[in-house]
Amino acid sequence: MxxxxxxxxxxxxxxxxxxxxxxxxxxxxxxxxxxxxxxxxxxxxxxxxxxxxxxxxxxxxxxxxxxxxxxxxxxxxxxxxxxxxxxxxxxxxxxxxxxxxxxxxxxxxxxxxxxxxxxxxxxxxxxxxxxxxxxxxxxxxxxxxxxxxxxEKFAISWRDRFSLVQQTMEEGAQPITVVTDTLTGEEVTHPRSKTKYVHQCVDEQTGEITDQNVWGKPGLNLVCGDCGRGFEQT
Incomplete structure (x- = not known):
């Protein structure tokens, strides 16, 4: 076996x-x-x-x-x-x-x-x-x-028992993760109160703009590691 x-x-x-x-x-x-x-x-x-x-x-x-x-x-x-x-x-x-x-x-x-x-x-x-x-x-x-x-009958035989079936992000804050127990079929929702921080990173070489979002506790002072500019709390 x-x-x-x-x-x-x-x-x-x-x-x-x-x-x-x-x-x-x-x-x-x-x-x-x-x-x-x-x-x-x-x-x-x-x-x-x-x-x-x-x-x-x-x-x-x-x-x-x-x-x-x-x-x-x-x-x-x-x-x-x-x-x-x-x-x-x-x-x-x-x-x-x-x-x-x-x-x-x-x-x-x-x-x-x-x-x-x-x-x-x-x-x-x-x-x-x-x-x-x-x-x-x-x-x-x-x-x-x-x-x-x-x-060729290839298969994946094992997975995590508690599998993420849905993930939603409420506007501004409150990430919500819905997890299902694959044995019982029950769903468990875990709300986590977090604040959203936003930033637009500009690539100095190409001028390309990338939207970045981070969630954390209120009052954080976050700085982008690529361009050195700060995130704004929403």
Whole structure:
């Protein structure tokens, strides 16, 4: 019998290897895949995050099991491919993004592999910025690859029991997270009273403007680490 840890990571490694062949021509180096419960994050890429006893480094791709879907693998596979595009840019890109930013080079690679970047999660959104999601392009390479995976009966076997099913943000303050227990089907709502701070960051090189939002307790003095300007409390 395959143990749960082994099965979980073997499945994720198999997905990574498959997309590396199908979407990136086998270019990407090995990485270490981890499971992290980063708030409001489906996944992230961190270059050279791990080091061995011999001084060798490895990139990290982190995935949030709260968002895993055991019935349809598509969205989880989107997250893996999204982060692999960041890894591709780290190793082969000519205009690397600053930390957390999604630039035009990364967006072009995403479109090439069949994922359309968008800041709204829907068609017509901005393709660059800090908070960028994506959706599959019809008849694109990504969807074709996922169809192949499904034909091979590929599956994600384990997920977080308490899964985020909805997240809404009331105007000005009061983030609300709705969590469901996948065993009982019960929903638990966790309101948290926080104040919204807003800022428009201007890239001095390109002139590109990025809207940034932060939530925290009232009265914070927040400064943007990229441009040095302050956030405004709403």
């Amino acid at each position: 395959v143990r749960p840890t082994e099965k979980t990571y073997d499945e994720l490694q198999d997905a990574y290897d498959f997309f590396n062949r199908e979407l990136f021509g086998g270019q990407l180096p090995d990485c270490i895949i981890t499971l992290q419960r980063e708030k409001r994050t489906m996944g992230y890429f961190s270059p050279n995050r791990f080091v061995s006893q011999h001084g060798l480094t490895q990139d990290e791709i982190a995935l949030n099991p709260i968002y895993f879907d055991l019935t349809d693998i598509t969205e989880t596979m989107q997250t893996i491919a999204h982060e692999m595009a960041h890894q591709w840019q780290q190793h082969y890109g000519q205009r690397k993004s600053r930390h957390g930013y999604h630039n035009k080079e990364w967006a072009a690679k995403m479109i090439e592999i069949g994922l359309m970047p968008t800041d709204t999660g829907k068609p017509g959104g901005k393709t660059t910025g800090f908070k960028i999601s994506d959706y599959p392009i019809e008849r694109g390479a990504f969807l074709e690859s996922v169809r192949k995976l499904k034909k």
